[in-house]
Amino acid sequence: MTLKIIPLELNSLDQILACALLISALSIIFQKALHVTRRTSLPYPPGPPTPNFLLGHFGKLPMKKPWLDYMELSKKYGDLIYFRNLTQHIFILNSVELVTDLLGKQARHSSDRPLPFSLTLFPWKDSSVTMIHGEVVAKCFKVFHESFRAAVVDKYYPIQIEKVYNFLRTLASDQLGLSSHKLLDLSESIMITIIYGLNIVSNNEDLPQAAKSAVDAGDYMLLPGYDTWKTIPFVHILAKLGFFPLQRSIRPIITAIKEGPFQEAMKAMVGTLLRCLLSISNNFQQKTDSRPSLVGELTVSAISTFIFAMSLNPHVQTKAKEEINNVLGVGKIPRFSDRESLPYVEAIYREVMRWHPALPLGVPHKTTQALVYNGYYLPKGSLLFANIWAMGHNETIYPNPNQFDPERHLRHDGTFPDINSIHAYGFGRRICAGRYVADTTIWIAIACVLATMDITRSNDMHSSSSGVNVEDYYTDGGFWCVVGCSTVII
Ligand code: HEM
16 A cells, blocks of 8 residues: 655645635634633633743643653642643643542543544544544443443453564564554554454555554644644634645544454454444444554553663563562563462563653643642643643652652562553543553563573664663654564574
């Protein structure tokens, strides 16, 4: 499949129309901003001063690894930080206490998703992750929950085992070592087989490529302030005129992800979950989700973070191998039933999820009514971003937080908290619906790689006198870790 970026070409009529729309949109914003009405005298939470009365913080929000900036800002302004982007109110939640209160206890009023996604700019407007909280979402979420709840995920074990073994075999037969492509193969193939019942044999097939392209193109999409421009009245008309090249380039990619496997699966009719989703409504296309292939990216991000961490911390790898050899015997490959007897491997998994969460600022929640928190006012329609990074890098709870240290998760009684406490999977009612399948996929991949491989640093891994700069290996939007830096010796 070749995906072509269509160059922006507007004729003069389009341009005149576009300018007219822009002017009318700006005047509406101006009026709105001048008449910002509040039915309360309560203040907004603290935040950096607004640089411009009309625009608020528009264009000033950090876009490169912003979770680091927000964590830094919380030292000055407190854990709840407020920004205004045009007329959109944005709140960054930097502590576990805040997310527990605002996304947990207040879940009834803080579990919507931002609407701009639904403004027909993107073909994934009908994805359940971005749909307005309501009847359809409730049904989709129910199906996801039913299909992926803790009690039933063991039905996916055979698929996960088969794909992980294939992955190990590919690595063993290919001396070129590990690449992000092979990891993508692994995660994508597991998710696509589970959701669509299709077998993706090689990364050269359309879907994983398309998923990777979509993530590369959309790396910034979930960052605060990225899509505020979509709240400008009539802006979707400008988008339709082709004003925004990103939409034009990303649309065919998302369509390929959604329609490619969907069409195939319709022919094959083997995907059990797909059939279950179809049963919700006859209008199946509207109720299916384009995320299965994209969520594979999150799993890839976690597994590649694990590989990266092992290449930087050989002592951790040695200790894990010792545990596996002592408990299972040399040359044995771990199974799911071994999980409880391998606490150090479990601690490595927990540390991967803390050290470099795949979505450092989660997925935004939106309030459906005004909230008051500790005397501060959060208007209806506000966007709430949980700074997952800041929670996992809180020095009081995790001393020396940038260090990859699985020991910090080991308790005297040998137990681990429920996976719902892993911040990387989000919070409240909109917590990741696929967390149990993600959890088992990532764990089995980690355990099997540790049992069969030695992960070493390759010579071309760039480092300075102060060591490897970990952040160089992650994108600014947080989605992705480039693993091509490590080699695997079998
Ligand atoms: C490392 C792997 C993964 C991570 C870190 C992750 C993380 C997240 C996060 C942070 C959210 C938003 C939670 C919130 O709003 O607070 C989310 C939502 C979601 N995830 Fe995942 N996810 C992963 C894998 C998966 C997988 C494998 C699936 C599907 C099988 C999945 C399905 C979903 C769905 C359907 C939602 C939307 C839930 C809703 O809006 O109600 N995720 N995920």
